[in-house]
Amino acid sequence: MMSDTHINAAGLDFQALNKKIRQTAGDIQIEGCCGQRYIGAGQSGRTITIHGTPGNALGAYMDGAVIVVRGNAQDAVGDTMNDGRIIVHGNAGDALGYGIRGGAIYIRGGAGYRTGIHMKEYQEKKPVIVVGGRAGSFLGEYMAGGLIIVLGIGAEGDVPVGNFTGTGMHGGAIYIRSSVQPTCLPAQVTLEEALPEDKRAIAAPVAEYAGLFGADADELLSGTFYLLRPNAKNPYHTLYAAHLR
């Protein structure tokens, strides 16, 4: 088995670093990363491990690679990602999984505002975002498909998401592990407590989260989850064409 190639990112701007990554075959370890954008953009078939703080749009348009961040990530992680995995052993910034259409993102800690904005699915492409801690307001804004799970670890007794979750949501599902019912929700979503059969849909991602970060999957799954889905009555149905009934 080939060992990883190490790249020292110190002093490299984002273009130089990304060029170096593209010119290096196989799995790599990036040391001393500090704010370089677009790392792993469009990449497939390799693992990129990052030490330090990667810049915005980490793994944008990624197509099957695996990115592991040994620290925090910034904004727009996995922007428009098509396939692969992003694993962050810390927190993520705003607009995590912006427009993600495939693959999975696992965040050990919390995420910022607008996680999963414009997330979508098509046939076998069903993206998954798992946030271990809290997520900010506008979680799943304009969500059209896929699965978001917020585990609320460390937020026990409190709602682990901000306000306006699911604003404009019209597809997919959001699971929030919380003993307190989320409030301040828009009219376009329905909220219910997840039944055991609902939880089957999240067993595999929760187990994967637990395996990655050393949590107890059974304990997590035994907690109360609230399930948000688009309102089946579809309030948009006649929004632009009220006469077409």
Add this chain to the structure above:
Amino acid sequence: MIQEGQARIPSGCAISGIFSKSGERFSGADIIQSITVMHDRSNGLGGGFAAYGVYPEYKDYYAFHLFYDNQQAQKECEDFLHRHFDIANCSEIPTKRTEGVTDAPLIWRYFGAPHTTRLSASQLDEREYVAKCVFRINGSYPGAYVFSSGKNMGVFKGVGFPEDIARFYMLDTYEGHCFTAHGRYPTNTPGWWGGAHPFALLDYSVVHNGEISSYDANRRAIEMYGYKCDLLTDTEVIAYIIDYLHRKKGLTFWEIAQVIAAPFWQTIETMPEEERQTHEYLRSMFSSQLITGPFSIIAGFEGGMMALNDRLKLRSMVVGEKGDRVYISSEEAAIRVIEPDLDRIWSPKGGELVLVNLEGGTA
């Protein structure tokens, strides 16, 4: 040349701030390193810094920093300054030739105290007298522009990338207890020296990433209270709103945050009675100072620093703490580059005030 106000300016931008709560003075080198990491958020058309605690030898004087287009403008403006202030010291601000920084105006610094007799004849309090003089110069003396007018603080700004502007002013040779920085990304105007951030009036300074949708409503409202938005950039109006609400209306910085990034009415409805009344009062009394549109700002003032996101949090902001230092920046990397090992790091919510004060300070 087309100047600010003759075209619209949506901007990308980077902001950063460092504050020592104990008032320990440190060199400008740290803030330069921080803003340099975010190079790609700027496009070379504006960079600047506000530095607090940098003039202890003249701390009782207002430090005026001026841009002049030519010597005629300088002469006329200096006549005005000498008529209104006792000038303890005046000199060109030291700069060095720097690649990437061109077409610099004449840049001068004056330490002055209001003429006692003129001040008492004006029947204004001292700070209002100084503010009025600043507006007089900026409005009535073509080719002269006051871009800094506080005590024991100074703004250093120009057209270029922020790291180049820092080299130009040799910012690393200054020591202060607080620095803020801005890298600008104007896309619709040529960018000019006066249009760079920070914008400052008296000891209040603002760096801003974003674009104010409510600019014109805010401008019309603030101009009713004697402010003149001569630069017609959205950030200028934020500086005046903060000055108006803090200096003239006596609001606390927490109250100011509730005014300019007010919670939504639907959020206010869910609050406990007393809290709800406070917010209803602030939103009703100061509705014209509500700022809408995406923004993250860092404001410096005598004795403290505040940061605030718009209520929808449409711009990024991260806060880090280590010992007595507080770091605020558009990106975490810009904090980690100066302090990799932080005690705490977090992202404030939309509309959540971040306020740091000097221990035993005045703010």
